[in-house]
Amino acid sequence: MKFVKRSVAVLLTVAAANGAYAQSVSKADAALVAGDLNEAKTQIEGAIDKEIAKLQKKGKPVTIKGKTLLVKGNVYSAIALSDSSIFADMQEAAIDSALSAYNTIKSQEKETSAVYKDAWVTYAAGENSTYIQGKNSKVQDLYQGFMNKGGTAYNEEDFNSAMEDFLTASNIISTDTTAIFNAMICAQQLDEPDTEKIRELSKTMIERGATNIDAHRLLIHYTMSEAQEFETQLSELDVQKRQTTQEQLRPLEETLADYKDKAEANKAYMKKSKAAKDRYNKFSKLATETEAKIAPVKEEIAGIEAKEATAKEEANKIYAETLGYVENALEVHPTDANLQQTKIVLYMKMDKIDEAIAENKKSLEADPSNPELYFNIGLLYSNKMDVAKKAENAEEAAELEQKTIESYNKVLELNPNHYGALVNIGDFYYQKANGFNREVENLVDYTGKVKNSKDKAKVDALKADLIDNATKAKDYFTQAQSNQPAGDSNNFELLINRADRMIKNNQ
Structure with missing residues (x-):
């Protein structure tokens, strides 16, 4: 008889303990529904403490029940999303607690269990017969809560707060890129765009497979x-x-x-x-x-x-x-x-001249009427020509000179007022005229008389080339001057006068 009485007493004790545990979880859930987050937090933490104590007393591994974890996650999600000043300093810790609870469910519960589905499975409308209108998982609700907060702050033009909320959302779902993109938009909208943050977030988006x-x-x-x-x-x-x-x-x-x-x-x-x-x-x-x-x-x-x-x-x-x-x-x-x-x-x-030329030619195949591509090529050939001249490779320099002129002429054929082409081709002819001028000066004395009569034919040919190139330079500089953008520093008046002086001095 005593044995029976003792057994009944033990059973009653266990039943009472289970009742107290269940009551704490239920009370936490009820307080959450009522919006009393402090009470919900107290009740769920109490339920967890009792469950842990019970398992430890029995010498069993501490494995919190799925339902308890779900309520804990829901309570701390609500605290994280709360606008109450009471929880202002708890947001980060609350998110960690909520995600810890949901992640524990993910690791220990079967995917077919109701608790797992509640925490992690989202159904679109019509996807599941139980949820005709669709349903979000609790993790998705937490994510969406911060997305909504970010959207509200953005509409109020509080871009710093919006960025923080979107970044918080992106940390809740580690594969997300939408929240990160929204945060980048906020970083752009600041009075002084946070370029370092934009770069960091862009990299994160790409790393996440965006x-x-x-x-x-x-x-x-x-x-x-x-x-x-x-x-x-x-x-x-x-x-x-x-x-x-x-x-x-x-x-x-x-x-x-x-x-x-x-x-x-x-x-x-x-x-x-x-x-x-x-x-x-x-x-x-x-x-x-x-x-x-x-x-x-x-x-x-x-x-x-x-x-x-x-x-x-x-x-x-x-x-x-x-x-x-x-x-x-x-x-x-x-x-x-x-x-x-x-x-x-x-x-x-x-x-990287050769690589740039190759890429420009590739682009020209798709866009053969783009003057900027021809301008790029002309500029690149001009750079290569300068290198060839410094290396005293006359044959290559002459070939590149021809390609440079052809490219700039193509630009002007497509856009006669292209400022860059007018300046560059004008400078090209000016430099050639200047070179001929120096050669002439080396062959004549200060009065302009040819030093050696044998060089007269050469001087005459040089002067003809000089005048031809100086005239072209003057014409292109004059056109460029007519198209000169505001703030540009080129002194065309000086260049035109010098070209004109070279012409007059050698006629």
Whole structure:
């Protein structure tokens, strides 16, 4: 009898314990429905403590029941989404607690169980006969809750808060890309766009397998924009170098050549004429003084070029990184014209001439009436021509010269007012005229008379070429001046006057 009584007492105790446990979970659920989140939290934590204590007392592994975990996840999801100041400091911890509960369900419950389906399975409308209107999983509800909060903040133009909410949503579902994209839009909408955040989020989207081309484009755009600082430096340095060369170095070099020619012309008569000797000494002294003036100008230009090299090196690092992103994007979107054009631009910026020419020609096959592609090719051939000239490869330089002119002429055929083509082809002819002018100056004395009668035919031919090229340069510079954009620093008046002077001096 005593044995029976003792057994009944034990059974009653167990029943009471189970009742207390069930009551705590039920109370937590009821408090959650009623919106009393503090009470819901107290009840669910109490239920979990009792369940753990019971399992430990029996020496069993601690495995919280699925229903308990589901209610815990739901309670902490509600706390995470609450706007109450009471829970303001708990959001991150609440999300962790909710996801921990849902993830434990995922790892220990069968996929066919009701608890698992409630936590993790989302049905679209009509997909399941039990849920005709469809249903979200609890994880999806938590995700959607932060998406909604982010949307509300965005509509109120609180872009920082919206970005935080979208990022929180993206962390709830680790494969999500929509919330990340929304966060990127918020980062763009800030008074000062957070470019580093945009780049970081673009990378995350791509790493998560996003095929949306916008993620690639944003990453490419904002990575390349990092080079803007160095591009601005290079542009300013280029203007400074050209102005120093055109306004200081070239006039001094022309003056020096003139003084040397005049000194040389009088040198032969020094022994016979005191006046010739005086003129020789005078022009030699002036030449020496001019050389002294040239030296610091050349030093200034060398300093500019050193700064250019440093800025170019830093810019190239960014271009190389950007090129990698472009190539990754082209693997997903191989026919995208904008990506192909960006690749060409990057090759050009990095001075990868042959690669850029090949990409331009490939693009021309798809877009044969695009003047910008012909302009790119003309610019690239011109760069190659300069390299060939420095290497004293006359045959290759002549071939590239012809290709350069053909490319720029094609640009002007498609767009007669193309400013870049007008400037570049004008400069091309100006430099050729200048070269012929130097050759002529070496063959004539300061009065313009041919030093050696045997060179007269050569001088006449050089002058004809000089006048032809200077005239073309003058015409193109005049057209360019008519199309010069506001803020452009090219001094066409100076260039036109110099071309005109070369023509008049050699007619």
